[in-house]
Amino acid sequence: xAEQQLDIESKATDNATLGWTVYxxxxxxxxxxxxxxxxxxxxxxxxxRRQAAxxxxxxxxxxxx
Numbered sequence: 001x002a003e004q005q006l007d008i009e010s011k012a013t014d015n016a017t018l019g020w021t022v023y024x025x026x027x028x029x030x031x032x033x034x035x036x037x038x039x040x041x042x043x044x045x046x047x048x049r050r051q052a053a054x055x056x057x058x059x060x061x062x063x064x065x
Contacts, residue, residue: 002044
């Protein structure tokens, strides 16, 4: 979720310079929801920590695959 928020934040910044023609309500709604709950994934805003958590998840998830 932290990575998604960072991606959407970056997209929103880029879109702000392009004007209203690139506005998408879904992007805005997603960003608002992610910002509201951002405290839940605050520890994973740092790229190394986020990648380590993803690696642990993949190792766990694929042990039965």
